[in-house]
């Protein structure tokens with residue numbers, strides 16, 4: 001189901017400002033912030049030039065590869081959408097959906113069980129029919145670009161695990177939704193929205209405890225050289241954490257990343273081991289300060305709220321489109337009203353279409369919250385060069401320098417260029433650190 005569990009997005013930055021003069025600047029950008037003295041021969045730090053220099057430090061072939069990877073992702077959005085449409089139309093037009101409902105009505109008498117009896121084969125069928133694209137996108141293509149670390153067997157084992165989770169949670173969701181549809185034939189779209197919000201919130205809440213450990217091992221970070229500077233930033237921002245977690249993401253991928261997951265009491269910040277291996281302390285601080293931004297700015301609750309509003313609009317539109325479709329094709333497909341489980345593929349079709357066309361809105365909502373976390377992160381970590389370096393590392397799987405339109409439509413995080421520019425603007429501003437800066 002298209003539940004946009006966007007809440008846990010990404011990576012960027014940690015940083016208290018006490019590292020000794022960590023002149024982390026890369027050879028490409030070694031100018032220091034100069035605006036101080038009025039002696040005219042110091043060239044002022046130029047954020048635009050510095051941003052360009054960082055971007056130019058990436059070898060051309062590497063840039064072409066990561067651009068190709070990311071741009072291929074644009075097309076995959078389209079292929080996934082068309083495939084979802086094709087599957088739904090096939091299930092409806094072949095009346096397979098109607099026959100499955102008839103079968104379930106014969107075997108069980110209780111309504112909720114009839115819905116469950118329909119939902120399980122439906123979910124299995126959708127998974128099986130999408131498997132070829134899934135296999136290409138998430139296995140072969142990831143290997144082609146050097147981003148995957150798993151052989152087929154462990155990858156497939158995780159697929160089956162994911163499928164099992166989808167069967168349990170998806171069936172539960174469908175049963176509850178149809179119970180609502182039966183009781184509220186006119187206002188189902190309002191109650192349905194509430195069900196979706198509660199369902200998404202519950203998933204986010206339990207994910208760190210019951211779901212994430214099925215795929216990866218999380219253990220507290222013990223190296224005091226990394227842990228203590230991170231905890232110092234947390235303390236400075238009133239974040240009540242006593243430990244930071246490390247996750248063995250290298251089991252699946254070579255990507256550098258970190259995330260905040262959970263809600264309320266289950267909230268947890270985790271760094272992945274690729275990040276720990278590939279990044280210096282300033283970069284790690286830059287990433288962690290960004291993640292702390294998500295926490296302090298309440299992004300989990302906010303994204304869930306935005307999601308609720310979008311789902312409400314989606315359900316309202318779905319109501320109109322569903323009724324219109326049933327009037328037009330209901331007899332042919334043998335699908336009754338909203339409470340008929342045989343109409344589930346139609347509902348999926350409508351939602352896939354709405355989500356597809358809302359892609360720029362959904363991505364922009366997430367990207368804007370990511371940018372807020374970036375701003376929090378740079379102010380907390382005070383590591384502009386660390387932020388720039390990490391932005392380049394994330395550029396392995398995210399296009400570094402897209403056009404503004406591309407960024408608006410497709411990016412759920414700011415592009416590398418936008419992030420580096422923010423860091424360089426921050427650096428150019430040369431902020432004083434309170435009284436300490438002016439006291440001799």
Ligand SMILES: [Zn+2]
Pocket residue numbers: 009010011012290291294370373
């Ligand atoms: Zn983030």
